[in-house]
Amino acid sequence: xxxxxxxxxxxxxxxxxxxxxxxxxxxxxxxxxxxxxxxxxxxxxxxxxxxxxxxxxxxxxxxxxxxxxxxxxxxxxxxxxxxxxxxxxxxxxxxxxxxxxxxxxxxxxxxxxxxx
Amino acid sequence: xxxxxxxxxxxxxxxxxxxxxxxxxxxxxxxxxxxxxxxxxxxxxxxxxxxxxxxxxxxxxxxxxxxxxxxxxxxxxxxxxxxxxxxxxxxxxxxxxxxxxxxxxxxxxxxxx
Numbered sequence: 001x002x003x004x005x006x007x008x009x010x011x012x013x014x015x016x017x018x019x020x021x022x023x024x025x026x027x028x029x030x031x032x033x034x035x036x037x038x039x040x041x042x043x044x045x046x047x048x049x050x051x052x053x054x055x056x057x058x059x060x061x062x063x064x065x066x067x068x069x070x071x072x073x074x075x076x077x078x079x080x081x082x083x084x085x086x087x088x089x090x091x092x093x094x095x096x097x098x099x100x101x102x103x104x105x106x107x108x109x110x111x112x113x114x115x116x
Numbered sequence: 117x118x119x120x121x122x123x124x125x126x127x128x129x130x131x132x133x134x135x136x137x138x139x140x141x142x143x144x145x146x147x148x149x150x151x152x153x154x155x156x157x158x159x160x161x162x163x164x165x166x167x168x169x170x171x172x173x174x175x176x177x178x179x180x181x182x183x184x185x186x187x188x189x190x191x192x193x194x195x196x197x198x199x200x201x202x203x204x205x206x207x208x209x210x211x212x213x214x215x216x217x218x219x220x221x222x223x224x225x226x227x228x229x
Contacts, residue, residue, distance in 0.1 A: 044217075
């Protein structure tokens, strides 16, 4: 149980285009989903926290107009990287939490974004 | 906000020896401390976690200790095997708050045969 999927697993796009990444909890309802970014040989950095039906909470330094997050249902959250640039190339990972006293976060497999 | 420091950044041990990775945290409200193993290009994999009401937890060759007073926690891997080679991350969160995980910088562990 507690499986989280992400799609696509990797994407290559041209500079200036937008890319949407989906994160799904397959066998549970996630009250909260988290989006992380990981640059090569670095740690995971939290970008934003999203709760179903409400606006995402962004971490300091993360542009909310550039990284659009939608959490439309208890099983789906999307991250859209708008007007992507080469410096946005990274490994994007989502996680999902059951909430309600459950501590563990379940991670998706990640999406490798390369902006040319 | 929470800040997690992890040491060492790289660790090389002989197969069969023990490995210890240490982390410190800054926010006394943090109460959940997971450890993750991440292989190249893969998702972080939870290997063990500990809550603040426990001082030590063990699962076969892996153990975690927590010192709340000193705000530090450690991962211990005994009888290391080549497949233990990976990057390990500690993290901390406050389950009563936003449940955000703050990660340490990571430790690249290499097990030499």
